[in-house]
Amino acid sequence: MYQARIHITLKPTVNDPQGVTVLSSLQRLGFGNADDVRIGKFLLVNVNETDRAKAEQSVTEMCQKLLANPVIEDFQFELEEMPAPRATT
Amino acid sequence: MYQARIHITLKPTVNDPQGVTVLSSLQRLGFGNADDVRIGKFLLVNVNETDRAKAEQSVTEMCQKLLANPVIEDFQFELEEMPAPRATT
Numbered sequence: 001m002y003q004a005r006i007h008i009t010l011k012p013t014v015n016d017p018q019g020v021t022v023l024s025s026l027q028r029l030g031f032g033n034a035d036d037v038r039i040g041k042f043l044l045v046n047v048n049e050t051d052r053a054k055a056e057q058s059v060t061e062m063c064q065k066l067l068a069n070p071v072i073e074d075f076q077f078e079l080e081e082m083p084a085p086r087a088t089t
Numbered sequence: 090m091y092q093a094r095i096h097i098t099l100k101p102t103v104n105d106p107q108g109v110t111v112l113s114s115l116q117r118l119g120f121g122n123a124d125d126v127r128i129g130k131f132l133l134v135n136v137n138e139t140d141r142a143k144a145e146q147s148v149t150e151m152c153q154k155l156l157a158n159p160v161i162e163d164f165q166f167e168l169e170e171m172p173a174p175r176a177t178t
Contacts, residue, residue, distance in 0.1 A: 001124070007131050022132075025155055033147055035090070035135035042096050042131035043111075046124035058122055066114055 009040035
């Protein structure tokens with residue numbers, strides 16, 4: 001059992017209107033030191049595989065097929081081994 | 090100049106309907122090994138401070154006042170020192 005910590009971020013050249021809005025809100029709230037904001041997604045996905053290579057391959061495909069939009073987004077992830085889930089009775 | 094890498098996640102006891110939807114989509118796409126999905130936000134905020142303690146305090150306040158909803162969300166962040174921005178002429 002592995003847990004994937006996936007970061008999905010807009011490519012650096014893509015505009016981030018949500019980030020621009022948050023930045024201007026921060027400045028209006030008095031955070032004059034805020035300078036640039038980029039907003040992405042963070043996903044925790046548990047993958048039921050005992051083999052790290054298989055888990056890695058699965059997560060890569062999940063990102064390519066569903067989780068990220070490859071046209072405008074980049075993704076990266078780390079895998080962390082987890083204790084197996086308890087058997088349910 | 091510091092860059093804060095902020096993770097905002099739902100508290101473990103809070104339902105994540107978006108995660109449930111993504112999990113069922115993954116399973117329908119053939120990822121039978123996907124087991125649990127939790128979705129959060131990932132923000133990169135540049136903070137124009139030379140002092141790490143001040144930057145840390147600012148980012149904590151940003152999270153408490155605007156970025157996270159303390160009732161249902163947790164936040165954590167790391168600060169990374171960045172080269173100062175180039176002077177604009």
